[in-house]
Amino acid sequence: MDLVRIIGFFSAACTTAAFLPQVIKSWRTKKTRDISSGWLGLLVVGIFSWIVYGILREDLVIIIGNVATVAMLAVLLYLKIKYH
Amino acid sequence: MDLVRIIGFFSAACTTAAFLPQVIKSWRTKKTRDISSGWLGLLVVGIFSWIVYGILREDLVIIIGNVATVAMLAVLLYLKIKYH
Numbered sequence: 001m002d003l004v005r006i007i008g009f010f011s012a013a014c015t016t017a018a019f020l021p022q023v024i025k026s027w028r029t030k031k032t033r034d035i036s037s038g039w040l041g042l043l044v045v046g047i048f049s050w051i052v053y054g055i056l057r058e059d060l061v062i063i064i065g066n067v068a069t070v071a072m073l074a075v076l077l078y079l080k081i082k083y084h
Numbered sequence: 085m086d087l088v089r090i091i092g093f094f095s096a097a098c099t100t101a102a103f104l105p106q107v108i109k110s111w112r113t114k115k116t117r118d119i120s121s122g123w124l125g126l127l128v129v130g131i132f133s134w135i136v137y138g139i140l141r142e143d144l145v146i147i148i149g150n151v152a153t154v155a156m157l158a159v160l161l162y163l164k165i166k167y168h
Contacts (some may be wrong), residue, residue: 008137014130021122034118038105045117046098053145063135 005061012065019072026079035080044073088146096149103156110163119164129156 026032047066054062110116131150138146 004137004140007140008132011130011137012135014126014133016130018123018126018130021126022120025120026118029118031118034110034113034115036106036109039102039109042098042102042105046095046100046102049091049095049098053088053095056088056091057143059141079109 003047008061009065012061012068016065016068016072019069019076023075023079026076026083030083032080032083037080039075040077040080044070044077047073092145092167096145096152100111100149100152100156102104103160107156107163108116112137114167116164116167119160121164124157124161124164128154128161131157
């Protein structure tokens, strides 16, 4: 794997893994009041659009990274609806 | 501008604009307790890495989108430190 792709996967890993501490925190505290619904909604639309862009550009890093982020966002959205 | 680039810029606009309602909410309520520091930290590292990836791939959509997101994150980080 070339260096560019390694940097890409590192980026995707960070921005996806970033949601893990937030999901764990919201899960444990059962509090999501300070998290904006508008942020979550726009992010879901944007991430889906990034996946389409990744497919059209045939960029595997963008596709994999954003599919993984969608999974994290789905959990956070569930917690936001449940505990708001 | 071709369709692929338009979809790319739409994606970048959504994922960047997504932080606006969060920044406004944190600014108004002066409360950021439910927002994870780990999430913010990992996101900053990941977004900087995405900018490097965008430069190496010569992908203007990735570069512009992530530079704009860094600006949003900087404000949110400031609010998190100030109001936590």
